[in-house]
Amino acid sequence: MAKIRKAVIPAAGLGTRFLPATKAVPKELLPIVDTPSIQYIVQEVVDADIHTVILISGRGKSSIVDHFDVSPELEEKLLREGKHELAERLRSARSMATIVSVRQGEPRGLGHAVLRAKDLVGNEPFVVLLGDDLVDADIPCTKQMADVYEKYGKSVCAVMEVPDEDVSRFGIISGEKIDADCVEIDQMVEKPALSEAPSNLAIVGRYILTPRIFELLEKTDPGKGGEIQLTDAMALLMKEEGFIGYKFKGDRYDAGDQFGYLQANIAYGLKRKNLAPRLLEYMKEMIKKHS
Numbered sequence: 001m002a003k004i005r006k007a008v009i010p011a012a013g014l015g016t017r018f019l020p021a022t023k024a025v026p027k028e029l030l031p032i033v034d035t036p037s038i039q040y041i042v043q044e045v046v047d048a049d050i051h052t053v054i055l056i057s058g059r060g061k062s063s064i065v066d067h068f069d070v071s072p073e074l075e076e077k078l079l080r081e082g083k084h085e086l087a088e089r090l091r092s093a094r095s096m097a098t099i100v101s102v103r104q105g106e107p108r109g110l111g112h113a114v115l116r117a118k119d120l121v122g123n124e125p126f127v128v129l130l131g132d133d134l135v136d137a138d139i140p141c142t143k144q145m146a147d148v149y150e151k152y153g154k155s156v157c158a159v160m161e162v163p164d165e166d167v168s169r170f171g172i173i174s175g176e177k178i179d180a181d182c183v184e185i186d187q188m189v190e191k192p193a194l195s196e197a198p199s200n201l202a203i204v205g206r207y208i209l210t211p212r213i214f215e216l217l218e219k220t221d222p223g224k225g226g227e228i229q230l231t232d233a234m235a236l237l238m239k240e241e242g243f244i245g246y247k248f249k250g251d252r253y254d255a256g257d258q259f260g261y262l263q264a265n266i267a268y269g270l271k272r273k274n275l276a277p278r279l280l281e282y283m284k285e286m287i288k289k290h291s
């Protein structure tokens with residue numbers, strides 16, 4: 001089976017939920033503690049032994065590519081000042097992966113964004129990671145999914161159960177359980193009303209797709225919200241080739257939402273030894289003060 005060698009990261013969104021912060025700074029560069037959210041995503045890709053990243057970008061997003069570029073003056077300055085660890089962190093961020101960027105042009109939806117990667121991906125399976133979805137896991141979510149892809153030889157999307165009130169914010173699937181963590185999907189609907197949802201299993205922003213998706217995306221008409229939806233093309237792919245829903249292991253944060261962004265900062269902050277004790281103490285104080 002073909003190895004997954006390429007990752008597509010759509011990053012053309014305007015980030016209106018984070019205005020005014022995102023007026024001049026791409027939302028993908030907003031930090032979780034001290035690291036831009038997109039760097040966690042690229043790290044996940046690299047940890048799954050994938051080293052080519054295709055970034056679907058847009059106007060005002062060039063600084064994302066700059067972030068992964070070399071910065072000799074800065075690195076030399078840090079080394080001169082004896083800040084070796086920080087210099088090394090900068091060096092490792094820039095040598096993580098080969099980043100190729102293509103512009104989306106008109107913003108016509110997630111499906112349209114992914115289709116822009118067609119020529120760069122070619123005729124091989126690939127992974128799509130949505131920058132808003134951070135997954136903190138012992139085994140990187142992308143690696144978990146690559147193993148599922150290898151086992152079943154079908155496209156895979158990550159899924160998780162969500163409460164009724166959140167159903168209409170996600171692509172929703174249903175299917176038949178085929179092992180402890182996987183379902184063979186039989187329905188996929190983009191952001192259904194609760195009354196029309198086939199289950200509570202929501203698609204999280206991680207997909208392994210076979211290249212057939214590109215031809216199907218070319219035939220996909222605008223759907224929900226007047227946009228070309230990846231979920232609609234995936235539903236066609238499911239009928240032709242089968243599609244696995246995988247209940248990933250790990251904690252998912254919606255860094256594209258203000259509350260989720262704060263949660264991610266707290267959770268990732270608590271993973272830092274130099275911050276965790278003070279942060280916990282502060283949270284206890286805040287609970288007292290506000291209860």
Ligand code: G1P
Nearest residue numbers: 110133170171202203204205231
């Ligand atoms: C996108 C997808 C949706 C999926 C979600 C996961 O929606 O269209 O199917 O459930 O990502 O985060 P968005 O949140 O970009 O509107």
